[in-house]
Amino acid sequence: MAIVAQSSKFSTYGRPVLAWGIGLLFFFPIFWMVVTSFKTDADAVKPEHLIFFSPTLDNYLNMTDNYDYWRFARNSIITAVSATIFTLFVGVPAAYAMAFNPSRATKDVLMWMLSTKMLPAAAVLYPMIFLAKGIGLYDTHILIITVLSLINLPIAIWMLFTYFKEIPKDIIEAGKMDGVNTWGEIKEILIPLAWGGIASTALLVFIFCWNEAYWTVRLTTIDAATLSKLIEGNRAPEGLFFGRLSAVSTAAVGPIVILGWFCQKQLVQGLTFGAVK
């Protein structure tokens, strides 16, 4: 029984210490970014102020002057929220159709949708710029909302489909008996029943839209530029602005990280299409 005794010793001391160590290690870069955001730009690069420094809120108070933060944040909010709504608006009926009225082609359609995610964005970048400029939509909210919706639609439909599949068909059928039409089915039966699934799909789509850094950077210049574009534009500050750059980064990721904490369980189900439970 020596092994058992040993393993229980590991469980009481070794496991917590190791687990906490790894957890703190993974969190450290974020922690460091937050700490740096309270240093002045000069203090941020001085080794003697690595740990001891006088904290200041200046970096946050000057975000508008330094980076015009709120203009980019406003664009991020407008595009991510609208794209999430539009994705659900198209995705919920589609997933409803596939979950409750499947045809022989449904599986293939779902697989095909997933495969559109594998189309490399770079391959169609120039045609997109060409088209967008041609119809005068380059650097507009409408363009970014459309693109964000389309790149997230496959994952949203998959997620919704896996949630809807769990709802017993009988409940929907019962609605039919009562003479409820299709819209009524969706609005009065499906949406209330699958509210949790729809909400976590929305949350995940929102996070992906917020963090998107390919199309939002390449299809905008000023008017519709999002936070990703702002950060990428300051990629190499050569150490002069670590403080203010940390503040603007913290402001850009903080809300999303906290949002993520609350939806980690749904994230697993969503991202694995219900295949891991």
Add this chain to the structure above:
Amino acid sequence: MSDRKLPRLLQTPAVLLLLVWMLIPLGMTLYFSFIRYVLNNLRRPEWTSPSPSNWRGFGNYEFVLKSKDFFLAIQNSLFIVCSILFLTVILGILIAVLINKTFPGQGIVRVLLISPFFVMPAVNAVLWINMILDPVLGLQGIAIAGINDVLDGLRQIPILGAFFSLWPEFEPISFRATQTSAIAVIMMVTWQWTPFAVLIFMTSLQSEDQQQKEAAVLDGANTWSQFRFLTLPHLGRPIAIVVMIQAIFHLSLYAEIEIVSRGNGNKNLPYLIGEFANNNIGAASATGIFAVILANIVAIFLLRMVGKTLME
């Protein structure tokens, strides 16, 4: 309208949107890949706008295949994706097994661990390459300067100093350089995606058959063989899914590569396309078609592997 027709029609908007989204730009890419199309050319102004009269046949493809960067980019794409997959899966399994049992503060450790996954890629890259990895101002530079200071101090000690003076000074590594920029990208993406693997493996471990494990213990199976013959097979499906989803995301990695070194020594296919697209649209489009072919090979392979488990 019959009972099932309307409900089925509800999927058409989604299908049509995705079809248009896929076919129109892809069709244009295919067309551009067969013509001469350069944005800035003073001597041949007719090439600066797309027209069938500038037909070039497979000339753009030949041009791309002959450029040295192309094969380096494919090699680099695969190197980056495979390294990240290998690291995240191994780390993910180890960490998931470690934190799967209850211990004080398990919930907080989970929250700490998952956080990197939600950081936007642009912030991730700017944070790592500047504040952590910079050879002078980042934590790496500060740490190495500190170690060198300590060594200098030790060298001043009378007799022992002779021993320490045999030690070399440590040199900080520049992660924006040609040889190291891929390593920096792999590091920061692994940091971001290991939490994702941990989360999925942990969820899967919670549904592991405990009775089977107890039976194995009674039969005298040690920890390693329990892991090898029970836990690992149980994780087969989640591993396949983690690999598939990450392959989708990492084949089109861009922001990190742009921010770390602007592609210096570390171009992947999307980055190479972006570079061509600054001027030579024909070549960019031909490279794009190659990227689509590569993605399709990977996709067929992955969907075969995972597709069945998704559909049950």
